[in-house]
Amino acid sequence: MAWSKRDIIQQALTEIGLADYAFDLESAQWQSALRRLDAMIGQWENKGIRLAYPMPISYANSSLDQEIDGHDTALEALYLNLAVRLAPQYGKTPSPDTKALGFQAYKTLLAMSAQPVELQTNNNVIPAGAGYKWYGDPSYPFLRKYSDGLAAGDDSDIDGISL
Numbered sequence: 068m069a070w071s072k073r074d075i076i077q078q079a080l081t082e083i084g085l086a087d088y089a090f091d092l093e094s095a096q097w098q099s100a101l102r103r104l105d106a107m108i109g110q111w112e113n114k115g116i117r118l119a120y121p122m123p124i125s126y127a128n129s130s131l132d133q134e135i136d137g138h139d140t141a142l143e144a145l146y147l148n149l150a151v152r153l154a155p156q157y158g159k160t161p162s163p164d165t166k167a168l169g170f171q172a173y174k175t176l177l178a179m180s181a182q183p184v185e186l187q188t189n190n191n192v193i194p195a196g197a198g199y200k201w202y203g204d205p206s207y208p209f210l211r212k213y214s215d216g217l218a219a220g221d222d223s224d225i226d227g228i229s230l
Contacts, residue, residue, distance in 0.1 A: 069134040075145050076100045076131070082150035083159045102126050103152050104145070116180045140179075144172035 076097070080086065092100075108120045119136040123129040135145075147169030154161045161169075 069136060070142060071132050071134050072101060072104060072129070073097070073131040075104060075135070075142070075149060076153075078146040079149035079153055080157075082146060082165055083154045083157065083161055085157060085159070097131055099156070100149075100153055101129055101131055104149055105129055107149060107152060108145075111176070114177065114180075116176050118176075141176055144169065144176050148173055 118141050121133050151161045
């Protein structure tokens with residue numbers, strides 16, 4: 068069963084001792100916690116941690132019931148680090164165990180994402196050579212186009228280019 072953003076927030080609140088209180092949250096409190104979760108994931112994305120987290124285009128488009136299709140290994144890092152971020156908002160202090168486990172889980176995600184970035188050359192300027200057999204257009208003397216490997220959803224844009 069996949070976790071939703073609401074499940075992550077609820078688990079984070081449970082971690083700081085607000086399990087019974089989580090069901091009495093007002094809509095504004097849920098939205099505030101959701102914005103903090105989205106901001107935390109955005110910060111992690113900037114550091115190279117790529118999760119299958121559905122990032123919204125704006126905070127207004129984020130949904131609490133949207134499922135997270137990411138690795139189960141990232142769930143602990145998500146709710147523990149969110150608990151550390153949410154605790155001051157509710158006048159709580161996270162336990163040293165929560166902080167230590169959250170930091171360790173974050174370091175694990177960071178280590179998993181510390182892979183060298185593959186660079187691809189522009190194949191449109193590299194001659195194919197005599198041994199290259201392309202069965203399409205044999206008159207084209209260069210290698211075929213490369214893929215940048217970056218995919219985005221239908222409703223998002225990359226570098227200002229609408230898809």
